[in-house]
Amino acid sequence: MRIVAILATYNEERFISICLESLRRQGVDIYLIDNESEDRTVTLAERYLGRGLIDIETLPRRGIYSWRPILERKEQLAATLEADWIMHVDADEIHLPPRSGSTIARSLAEVEKQGYNAVNFMEFTFVPTLEAPDHDHPQFQKTMCWYYPFLQAFPSRLNAWKRQPDPVELAWSGGHVVRFPGLRMYPEPFPMRHYLFLSVPHAIRKYIRRSYDPAEVSAGWHHNRVNLSAEAITLQSQSELRFSLSDHQLDPSHPYKEHPLFRQHPGRTPSRS
Numbered sequence: 001m002r003i004v005a006i007l008a009t010y011n012e013e014r015f016i017s018i019c020l021e022s023l024r025r026q027g028v029d030i031y032l033i034d035n036e037s038e039d040r041t042v043t044l045a046e047r048y049l050g051r052g053l054i055d056i057e058t059l060p061r062r063g064i065y066s067w068r069p070i071l072e073r074k075e076q077l078a079a080t081l082e083a084d085w086i087m088h089v090d091a092d093e094i095h096l097p098p099r100s101g102s103t104i105a106r107s108l109a110e111v112e113k114q115g116y117n118a119v120n121f122m123e124f125t126f127v128p129t130l131e132a133p134d135h136d137h138p139q140f141q142k143t144m145c146w147y148y149p150f151l152q153a154f155p156s157r158l159n160a161w162k163r164q165p166d167p168v169e170l171a172w173s174g175g176h177v178v179r180f181p182g183l184r185m186y187p188e189p190f191p192m193r194h195y196l197f198l199s200v201p202h203a204i205r206k207y208i209r210r211s212y213d214p215a216e217v218s219a220g221w222h223h224n225r226v227n228l229s230a231e232a233i234t235l236q237s238q239s240e241l242r243f244s245l246s247d248h249q250l251d252p253s254h255p256y257k258e259h260p261l262f263r264q265h266p267g268r269t270p271s272r273s
Contacts (some may be wrong), residue, residue: 027105224262
């Protein structure tokens with residue numbers, strides 16, 4: 001069974017190698033859409049061509065961050081790539097199997113055997129803290145160990161699905177939930193580590209120094225990112241968070257409904273981006 005993750009990037013040199021290596025360990029191949037990165041993202045990714053990375057294509061950025069065209073391109077690729085299962089992933093995410101000792105590939109094979117054709121991921125968001133504010137280095141996975149479970153809605157990250165004979169919809173939900181006729185979601189979410197930001201300067205580069213598509217902002221997307229200011233970024237204390245060094249000891253109870261990074265910037269409706 002072949003699983004292909006469709007990954008889109010823009011200036012993800014800190015995450016790209018770790019993301020690609022993690023997916024390969026899980027038995028997943030990758031197709032990369034780069035949105036005209038200006039850092040070493042593509043250079044680093046090219047090392048994996050023929051080693052799990054199928055290809056790299058460039059999607060023009062035109063000076064702004066426009067999320068819908070990226071998702072629509074992912075919908076097109078989901079219909080044409082040679083794969084049994086498709087995953088929609090981001091570079092700052094580490095996707096995991098539901099049980100220790102397995103892989104995503106083996107787990108999805110079991111999901112399919114049981115008659116299901118889609119999998120939701122439970123997000124565990126890892127963040128810097130007041131006591132340890134800077135993890136913008138290659139070893140961030142080993143040093144940034146404080147997290148909170150995040151569940152804005154259910155399903156929140158329905159991002160793996162068995163390839164369908166008809167087109168699937170991903171852009172409708174901002175990439176959070178795939179949609180197609182006859183969808184049967186596996187009842188147990190798979191865990192997913194999300195490294196939202198690695199330091200305050202990293203958050204500023206990632207969210208504040210970005211020009212968002214005005215049409216998408218008007219439609220209710222990105223609003224909490226657009227309203228974020230450097231002065232308003234605050235870090236939580238470790239005492240407010242949970243600690244884990246293990247992929248399979250993550251606690252999903254009492255999840256946050258919004259990210260504290262954006263909490264002081266409520267908008268019209270919850271962002272789905």
